[in-house]
Amino acid sequence: MKRVITNITAVILSIIVTTSCIDEYEPNIPDNEQDVLVFEGAITQNSNCFIYISKVTGLNDVTAKSYVSDPSFYIIDENNNEEPLKIILMGYERGFKLSIPKLETTQKYRIKIVAEGETYITDPLQVLDSEPIDSVGFRYNESTDDVDILVSTHPSVQGETQYFECTYYETWEINTPKQTAWYYDADSFTIIKNTGQIPSRGWCAKQNIKKIIYSNKEYNNGDIKKHRIYSVPNKDNRFNTLYHTTITQSRISKEEYEYRYICEKQSLNMGGLFTPMPSELPSNIHCTSNPSKKCSGFISLRGTSKKNYVFVSKEEAKHKDHFQILTSKEETSETSEYRLHLMGYHPYIIEFESIDGTIRIFDWILDKWVNCFNPYWGCNTTEKPEFWP
């Protein structure tokens, strides 16, 4: 009887739980907000910078690309002196690289943008002093099997709540104890052998795109201690030999922090029980030629960024031997070499001589392990960086 009751209750609870459902939905949404311009970017003192101009498109617009042609940029100081900003490069995906003159930290500036016949001007902006990073560290996280990269820093004014943004630049060394000279040539649809000398070391580098924002408000005395910036799985090839990361930190305003925070949250899954309700984007730019025209975005001024770095060895990251997880061709149902190539597989062929002649061990391995066999195929360079030990 007890079992019957338990089963009944479990079934009913299952119904309750499984009927709490999430399904796709098509709401009726007005589309009168299209063609609104969104300006985003950070102008760094004594440096070049990018300003991105996006155009709001319809939710169901699959093209999702809408460019703004021939905008012009100006910087206006407190005395209303207006100076044009030269476009150095009109980048991919609506980015405009600008040349920035020297800015005074004591002055406030406004950025003026003329685009599509309308003039847009930001609120007055001030260069915020950048703070030094006290240290960059790491920690192996047992529960997640990740290596967490940590930052410690402090505010410029003790006790004041300040906001920061950082980016990181990763470099890691690939060491190939076992090498293969074979590769699949997609032009000839054949596996061919590289006859050149194969280096045993290579270095990869990557600049992260997403900037990380944080503040000191949750820390005692405002000093940020060992704040996690990002995590890398310890199985990642980054920890093949030695891993290095440089953290670059800038101070940002509270308003920019909130703008970025909303963008981040609204790009994530919303609508849960305790998740914040979506809200309109704050903005520090307005259309002055037509006040009724909507626009959005945030443009900020930055002081000089401060950097710091850390090395993480293979042992410190508790990196596992990745050869154990080879995927052989036999384990896949695919037989076409071209198709395997398209799927990211590479040929792994090792030749050695025996009394029976030349023996070849042949497998197909996934792209992510190819660096271990031929640095050419995955590394940025085989030249050792200057800072590398």
Added chain:
Amino acid sequence: MRIKLFVTTYLIALSTYAQTDIPSIYIEKAKDHSALFIGQLEPWFISQQWATHPYWEDTKFHEGDICFEGRLYHNIKLRYNLFSNFVSVTSPEKQIAVTPDMNKISYFTIEGKYFIPFNGLYARIEYDGNRLSLIHYRKKNIAPQVIVNNTFVKNLYVSDKYYIYKGDSIFPVASKGNLIKLFPDYKKQIKDFCTKKRLSFTKRDRDNAINECAMFIDQLLCNNDNGHDMTSEGNYINSQLSKLLPPPYTQPESAKVTDAEIDKVLQTKETVRDIIAYNMYKDGGSIDSTLFVEENNTVATPGVESIDIIREAHALKEIQVIGITSKIGSAQTGMESFRPALMKNIPLALGESDIMKMAMTLPGVKSMGEASSGLNVRGSSSDQNLILYNNGIVYNPMHLFGLFSAFNADMVSETKLYKGGIPSQYGGRVSSVMDIKSKFADKNEWHAQASIGLLTSKALVEAPIIRDRVLLMLSGRTTYSDWMLKTLPSKSGYKNGSADFWDLGGSLGIILSNHHRINAYGYYSHDNFSFTREDEYSYNNGSISMEWKGQYGDNVSSSLSVGYDRYDYNNEERTYPDEASSLSFSIDEYFAKGKATISSIENNKLTIGFDGMQYNIMPGRFTPVGDQSLVSASVLNNDKANEYAVYAEDEFTHKKLTLTGGVRYNIFKSTTPGKERTYSSPDIRLSMNYAIKENQSIKGGFNTLHQFIHKVSNTAIISPTDTWILSNSRVKPQSGMQVSAGYYITTNDQQYEFGAELYYKRMSHYLTYRGGAQLTMNPKLEDDVITAQGKAYGIELQAKKMYGKLDGWISYTYSKAHLRQDDLSAALLVNGGNWYDADYDSPHEFKFVANYKFTRRFSISLNGNYFSGRPITLPTGKFYNKEEDKMIPYYTDRNASRLPDYMRMDASFNVETGHHITNKLKCWWSFGVYNILGRKNAYSIYYKSENDVLKCYRLSIFGAPIPFLSFNFKF
């Protein structure tokens, strides 16, 4: 036919059983020990608990005669209780009211009018003429409870019928037409007489009209029969009574006492025993008569040594238990009252009777959807409603994400919800007040009650520790969903989650005397849940209070209460051990309240009082969790303040008009260092009730209110991530104003009631969220919120069927609620500084609750809900965000879109066993289905960027019918 036979038989009996006047010497000697005065004490009639009295004319004792055991006692003071069908007489010496055995009463007279047995009761002979007699048959039956002076009181409705006795036959008459039909030969004369006398046969004037007509027709008949025997027909009763002869007098066995014995008994009683006076009250509160009760709880009853006192031991033929109350009597507009225990069958929360869910079936009361905590009353946010449980404030009134209310309904005696006219004694919130009161244990017997359901179980014990003196009631409730969640498959996503809660409640009543009493209450509820192993949310509500109630004389009563409330939550996040942290928040309150009600001035009832409250809010404590956590502990400074209020309110009643006017003066003093500020403001409370007719009334009300504590949240519901802040130098108090009016009408038998209410309200300095603002652990939270002004208006229409096989109600509400940013000079204006729909705006709302009883054992209940979808902020487009490297939704105007309309119907089938009166164990089962339509009502709609495509998703809490089963028993 039955009536005719009965009266005829009775009259024949009278003719053969003559009456005898009782010798005066007997009463002189036996006094209170005379046979007539031996019997049960008259059960108490406490006028405060009744809207109408159960007696024939009034509650007074009148001079009359009574034929008891064939002896006619003259000049006795007596009154006749129609409802319970007994006559009570007052003893000549101690003036104690006793009820003689009705089987021994042949007839009695009051103020010269005869009362004879008729159709199970005693009917009055209004006119005893020569050719006809007029019999007035009156009946009083139980009616739905009504609210008088903000209190539930029992009610009776009166039905009067008239019969003409003529020629050994009895004919019912109610109108002129009936009389003409009965006496067709005198049609013209009757018509002319009625016209000349301007007689009306409406309910109010029928008594006089029929009387006058009866006399007139009797005169006509006599004139027509001039010369004939004048006593041949109508004056039959009088003639029979006059023929009665007294039988030989024999003293009843129980009253056989000698003079000496009587003296001895009386002397003993007076010298040895302490006698306590128990007052009996008339309507209006004045003392009608006094009972003398010995201290050891026996009564100094004439004729017997002692008997147990019997309180309110009315032997009712049938009482229909009604949980629905009429609005006609109360002065306030928008006041709803209900007794949860009486509405146990309504399928509200998975088989459990639930106060908050019950409130949501009322017009103008809603929540943000399933799994939503808090109430939204007449276009208000959830923090603008004061929820009092035994005077203590409850901040999060729900369990399990809003599935169950935090109160055990079995423990609750009465719940009042003031949506409009809020009495002066309440303050501190700008929208509504829900006042929940605990029950007390039975005074004499132990009882226990329990309920076992699929998700929850609860138990309640009533313990009269000292009978009639110390009464203890304890209740507990818990859920066992936690262990059952673990039996679910992994793919459900909840296998590693947990959800459990429990609550405890208790009340202790100490009856010091009939006029003084001390009540103590305790309450604690705990919730704990997690979605994954790495997070955990918990929150607690607690309250303890003590109340002293006193009655001074007839017209003054008072109450004084002190207590302590606490609300706290603690959220743990352990995803990354080095960042594992705990965030906690708490509100502590100490309060003292005093109230006195004075009704010594005729037609006036004055209420004066004071409230005092001390707040201590700990806005946030951030602490590391686990050895590996690198998080630094930090605590925000406490928010402290004191709130005081004094109030005075008078209720003036004149004929059909009841006017209530009150003033509440609030003083709020923030004592948070650096944010000190004192605010003071008066609140005006006015309400009016004008009874157009007995069953119709119009009401009006005007309120101003202030609120000094504010919820700051960016979620739609009350959740354990909310922060509450006090008014201070940077945060102004919220203020509100409401005007409301209503019209109500009931049918004559009070079976149906119809009502319509209109309201309009404004508020200012309401705090709403600002996009991107961090609300937790923010030492400058006041800088990160937006102040808004609000307005709301609507009309509520409701029809109720109060009793019968089918009872319930149906309602429709049209309402609107708007907000607008207060500070229009701010750089960023929500929706450009224009009015926009509030999160809780829902224009159309349709609800019904119906219970149908097939038999006393089987019943079915339906509960239906439909309301417009609430506003939400949906993106109007998308744009590429370089930082996120993807398309993200573009949100502009807040709340410009709406969720799909909400519709849900629940049904339950209820089986009650153990109706036998001797069966102490009462059981009932409830089977049902929640959301029987299986509709996927949206809790929220949101967008997610997937490969540069924004996909829209709908989150439904219950997307299919949910069966439930509960078993309850009581003994």
